[in-house]
Structure formats: C-alpha cells, structure tokens
Amino acid sequence: MTDLTQDMGEGASGPARPANSIFAQDARTKRRNAAERRFRMYGVIALGIGLVFLVALLFAIVRNGTPAFTQTFIHLPVELSEAKLDKNGNRDIEQIKKVSTFGYKPLIEDAVARALEENGIASPFEDAGDLTDLISSAAAAQIRDLVIANPDMIGETVEFRVLAASRVDGYFKGRVTRESLARDKNLDAEHLDVADALKDAGVIEREFNWDFILGADASESRPEQAGIGVAMLGSFFMMLVVLLLSLPIGVAASIYLEEFAPQNKFTDLIEVNISNLAAVPSIVFGILGLAVFIQFANLPQSAPLVGGLVLTLMTLPTIIISTRASLKAVPPSIRDAALGVGASKMQSVFHHVLPLAMPGILTGTIIGLAQALGETAPLLLIGMVGYIASNYPDGIASGFLDPNSAMPAQIYEWAKRADPAYYERAWGGIIILLVFLMTMNIIAIILRRRFERRW
C-alpha cells in the first residue's frame, strides 16, 4: 500500500508517470512479498520439523518395541524320567527337590534329540548337549517347578512350551544374523540351520509373550525371560503413595492459598517456594530423598514408599498450581450466595466451591500422576536400579516396603545392560509405559470435556 501512495504522489507532481500501474507489482513490492512468503515458509518448516521429530520418535518406539511382545517358543514333549528325578520311586517331595536344575538338563537334551528325530532333521553336532544351546537356560527351572508342584507327573511325557534362547529369538526377529554369530561363542550357524528346520516343522513358533508384560526381571544372561510385571507393581504402589498424599495435601494447600491466605510476607514466601519447586530439576529431589528419607529417617532403600514420597514432593507443585487455577475459575457469586444464606467461609468453600472445582482438580491430579509415573532420575538416587527385580511383593506392606523397581527405572536398567536383546525389552517397556500415560491423559481429557463448566 505504501507503494500506492508513493506512485500517486509522483503522478501528481508531473507528467513523468512511472511505467507501472498499481496492478503490476514493482520490484520492492515483489521483494517484500517474497520476504513474506519466505518468513511464512520458515514457520511451516519449523512446525514440520517439530512434527517430523514426533513421528520419528513414535516410529522408533513402535518399530523397536513391538518385537518385545512376541517371543520364540519351542514346543517339546519332555519325558519326566523316573530314573533321573526320583531314584527311589517313592515320590518324596524332599528328595525330588534335591534334584537341581542341572539334573533336568539331560531330560531336555533327550527331548530335543527326539524332536529332531521325529521331524527327520539331522543333527550337525556330535554331542547332543550342544543342541540345548537353542533353548533358554530358564527351561530347566520351568520344568523343575512344574515337577515339584505335581510330583505325580514323574514318569509321564509332558508337552512343554519352553523359551528359545535369546540368540535364536533374535535370529527370527532379525536382530541376530549369521555374520554376527561368527564372533559369538554361544551359538553357531549350524544351530540356526536346525532352528530354521524346526520352525518349518512347527516345533519352534513365535507367539505373544504375556510374560513380558506380567513377568519378573531376569538375570543379565537370560533376556528372553525378562518381564516388566514386577516393576509395574512397584510403579503401582508408588503411584498409590503419590495419590494418597499429594491429592489431599495439594488440595488443602491450594484452598488455603486461594481462599484464606492473607496478603502478607508469609503467604508470599509459600508462593515463591511453590513456583520455584516446580522448576527445581528432578534429580535434586532425588538427592533430597536420599539424604532425608534414607540417610536421616532410615527408611528402607529401593522401597516404593520412599519413591512415592519423593515423587509426591515433586508432584505437589503441579497439583497445587492446577488446583488453584480451577478454584479461581469458580465465580465469586457462588461464594457470595453461600455466605449470603448464612454459611461460614469454611462451609462455603467445602460445600460449594470445592465440589464445583473437583473436575479441574482431578484433571490436574491425573496429569501430575502421569508426570510422576514417567519420572526416572530421582528413582536412580534412592536405589531403584542396579539389581534384578525378580520378586513379586507378597502383600500390601511388602508392596510398599520391599525393594522393588519402577517401570522407568526398569527401562533404564535394561538400557544399561550389555546384551542388545535387552534394548528390545527397553523399547517394549516404553510402549507399555506410554500406554499407561496415554490412558491417564485421555481420562483427564474426557473428565475435562465432560465436567468442565464455563461460567
């Protein structure tokens, strides 16, 4: 438009009219319009990059994580030979227990050899023991547990579904190749030939692996057996602590600050503290938990209770901030009406303002909990990593007090282990964690949509 006025000015001053009309753009307008388009393009590119990163991240998670949900299993009829498991033949449970997992090895060897024979596959090994490398070392314990639970089965031939060794599983998932096995001392290319043949025969199958979702962590050498179930329970107990403490404390603190607090130095001090705590790095809360709860108060290390306490302190500012916002959104007329019919200040808040603010408070709490569920750094300092979370808690007290892991801590633990098979577990764990977070956030959104009132 500036050009237009300029043109007209020049036109009025003399007969030397510029060649261009207002309908054709001059060079300067073109430049400015190009700059405008460029600038707009930068915006689109920036937004695009952000979204591409999101897609890349989600793609990496889904692609790397989904294999963790299936696992290669071998279906083997194992003869529970009486001569090996119960020499005296009197089914005495104490004597059966004396046979260690090592004593079950020959049974598995026989079973594999028979499976090969039945399917007409020639064994490339002279020693039958070499074939058991195809099978996870967890298989012997699995068979032993079943025998100890049902001693009557001894002497029968029972069909078992045992885990394939992690390398074999990796081969079928494309993680392990024949070239990479050249440097591997656990497995040879011949093993893979046998595995391929067994797969064709239907003895080896890839099936959905519930044990990954519900099972316990396993030692470093048995990634095929590791599951996230125990850590999930640890997270559950931690979230219970966080919910039970941070919701009442957060709501009480917000009510005080929003409805009762006088304008003075003390209130300012509390407000400054809350807004600063919201921005303190989470690792500092871990240091606090270590120094105060573990060193000073002597609470047990690695316990979900301590983790829950630390996460409570971390979540409180989030919950207080969102609760105050929803209390503030309740219009003053509600309070005035309550006071007008003779309610006390306390009654007006608890009977009228709080119920109306509840949907907003719950939404904020769920989002705060979701944040706490994904938090890792403070848990590292209070000792929720560095060991194998293999025991399910056997009761509520033990759930709170016994050493356990949490989902993000378990993922970190797996990411730290040397075997690449654990990376797949870590990605799989992330999928489970994100499913939980997504569910919580969707619940929060639904709550907000459904109950939010516009005044």
Add this chain to the structure above:
Amino acid sequence: MSATLTLLIILALGALGYLAGRARAMSSAGGDGRKLHSLPGYYGYNAMLSALIPGLALLALWLIAQPVFIENRVETLIPETAYEDAGGLSLIMSDVRRVAEGLDVAVESGALSPEEARDLEAGTDDLRARLGDVGVALGSDVSAETLAAAQRYRALDRIGDWARTAIVLLAAIAGLGLALQRTHRDLRARNSVERVIKGLLITAACIAILTTLGIVLSLIFNTIEFFRLYPAAEFFFGTTWSPSFGGGSELGILPLFWGTFYISLIALLVAVPIGLMAAIYLSEYATPRVRSFAKPMLEVLAGIPTIVYGLFALLTVGPILVAIFGDGGILGVGWMRGGTAVMTAGLVMGIMLIPFVSSLSDDIINSVPQAMRDGSYGLGATKSETIRQVILPAALPGIVGAILLAASRAIGETMIVVLGAGAAARLSLNPFEAMTTVTAKIVSQLTGDADFASPEALVAFALGMTLFVITLCLNIFALWIVRRYREQYE
C-alpha cells in the same frame, strides 16, 4: 500394647466422642436443633478432635523420641574399650537392636518362654543358632556385653511401651472428657472446629517451605562435609575430573560445567529457532484447523518421559549420527567415534525442549495486544514485517524469559545425558566427542555401593548444590523478566 492397637483405640475414642458430643449437645438444647449455636455435627466433631489431637500428637512424638532415649541409655552399658570410633559404636548398637528384636520374635513365636529369654547367658546358650531357628539371622556370635545391653534394651522398651500406651490413652480420654464437659448448646463448636481445619490447611501449605528447607539443608550439610575433606578452590577451579574410590581423586567441576553448558547450548540452538518459529506460525498464520491439530501434537512431545528421549538418543539418534559423521560414514569425515556424544544428547534434548519453548512463546505472542498489530497493518506493513518489527520486540522480554526457563530445564535434565552423552569428563570443543554433565555425575557418584562418607560420594551433594543454585537463579531471573513484561500491557 502395640502402637497400632493404641492408634486403633484412639480412633475408636474419636468416633465415640463424635456420637457423645452430638448427643450431649442435642440434649442440652432439649432436642431442638434450632437452639444450638452450631449444627449438631460440629459438637460431635469438636469432641472427636479433642480426643484425637492430643492422643495422636503424643503418640507420634513418643514413637520418635523413645528409640532415641533408649539408645542413649543403652549406649552407656557398652564399655568404651569395645569400640574405636562412632562407626564402631553404631555397629554394636545395631547388633544390640537385632538381638533384642530377635529375642522378642523368639518369645512371640513360642521358641523361648519369656523367663528363658530373660535368663539367657551369652556363653552357655548358643544364641545365634536359636535365633537363627526363628528366622533372625545374626552376623556373629553374641558377646556378653551385647546380650546385657540387649536385655536392658528390651526392658526399657517394655517399660516405654507401657508408659506410652497409658499416657497417650489418658491424654485422649482427658481431652475427650474436657470437651464433653464443655459441650453445651452455647458452645461455639463450629468456630473451634474450623480453627482446627484452618490449621491443617496452613500445615499443608507449609509443606512447600519444608521441602525447600529439606533440599537446602540436605545439600548444605553434605556440601560442608565434602569441603572439609576436599578443598573448595580445587573443586570449583580444577580442570580434571577423575574420581577413584581408593583415594587420590581429582574432583574439578570445570569439565562437568563445560559439558553441561555445551550440551545445553546445542539443545537451545535446536529448540529456540524451531520452537519460536513454530509458535509464530501457529499464533499468527495458522488456520484454526491447523492450530487445533498441530498444537496438541507438539505438546505430546512435552508429555513423553525423559527416559524415552534418553533411549531414543542412545539407540536411534546416536547410531544415525555415527552413520553420518563417523568413520566410514556418509560424509566420510570420521569425526565421531561412538554414539554417545555432546551432539547426540544436545539434539535430543533440543527436541524435548521444542514444545516447552513453543508453548511459552505462544502465550507471550498472544498476549501482545491486537491494537499493536492493527496499527502496524494500518501503516501498510506486511504480516512478517509486523511480526519482526512490532510483535517480536514487544514480546522480546517474555521470549528471553522463556529461553532462560528452557536453559534451566536443559541444565537440570538428567536421563538424556546419562544415556546419550557418555561418561568421560573432558574439556573439548568437538561436539562429536563424548562428554559428561553435572547431573550425570550426580547419578554415577551416588548409585552403586559407595561409602557415603567418602569425598567421592559427597561430591555429588556439592554438584547438586551448584546445580540447584544455578537453576534457581535462572528461574528467578526468568520469572522476573516475564512478570515485569506482562505488567506493561495489563
């Protein structure tokens, strides 16, 4: 009587108090609720609180104080020749506690009669084996002094438990009685109940102060302890970081600082242009449909836990960068040796910060008054000229504040650097080399079986203190800028 049982009795007394208080108030008004000062329930709550507060407060205090008191008394029984320093004494005391607890367990499970437990002798009875039978494992055989101390411990504990039960219950009953006696139709029951509730609300609000206090105290005490073992000047100005738990470690913070700074810088170089431009596009150009789709999508990035970003850095971005910049990579430059590097962590951290920068900038750009835009358009400026010459200068303080907040996030971020940046502390300019940060070293010094009294573990607290102070200053400064700016247009 156990503490749990006492607690249950107090709670029962409280419930009883509610019913009695309510009934008494009603009868004082002749059954006519209108003559009461408060609603009948408040008289009940008043009586209930009068029983609960003294009872629960005393119980809590006693539970904390009794062990301390008993330990002090029992410690005098242990001859000073039996230990060398405070650590030795605390080891003996924990033995004493275990033996005492073990004897209690044995009596409870019936393995020992109470008399037998009292008359045990260290030399003749094989205490360790007998306690082992009931499931209490002892590290060594029990000496005569330990046993004597344990017996004294048990005796004092028993007396303490009885005294606790008696006094706590008496206090609760006295409070209840007093409240019931005062319960009358003119008693301002609601006012006193509301005073108590308000007290609870204030206590809840004070937890924020207590948390800050807890953080500051736990950092300060351990930092002082660290500086007693290691000179402060060498910590702040040392250029080598090589902790060794055997002793002779050099704990200079400068390499960690450099790593933190370098990674944060790269993260900001990624996040600020992208985040800012995305915010400008979303708030000034985008149609409502694009905005309602793209804004939540960007915010999904903010909701993803940092461990996910850490894993993404370690297993996806690191290998990709090596494939480009590493030996035999696409560019063939061979700058990068391993997947963990400053670049890896910085890039991923930048992705994490994009939504943070964009949503803060979005708010700030939106709060620039529409009149300023209209004025600029009226003078003939294009949209981009308006943005560059009017909106951004007006929003600049707020945007600087947002960038500072993002920087404080980047400095305090832990999981991405623990997994993506490597573990080697070095001062180098090459962004493709592995470096480490303050937060990563806090984790590595405090996890594992470190001895918490050694300077190598205590240094983590000094690092935490530095981190806390830096992020606090950045936050306060940023909030100050943002707040100052906001006031200009309101």
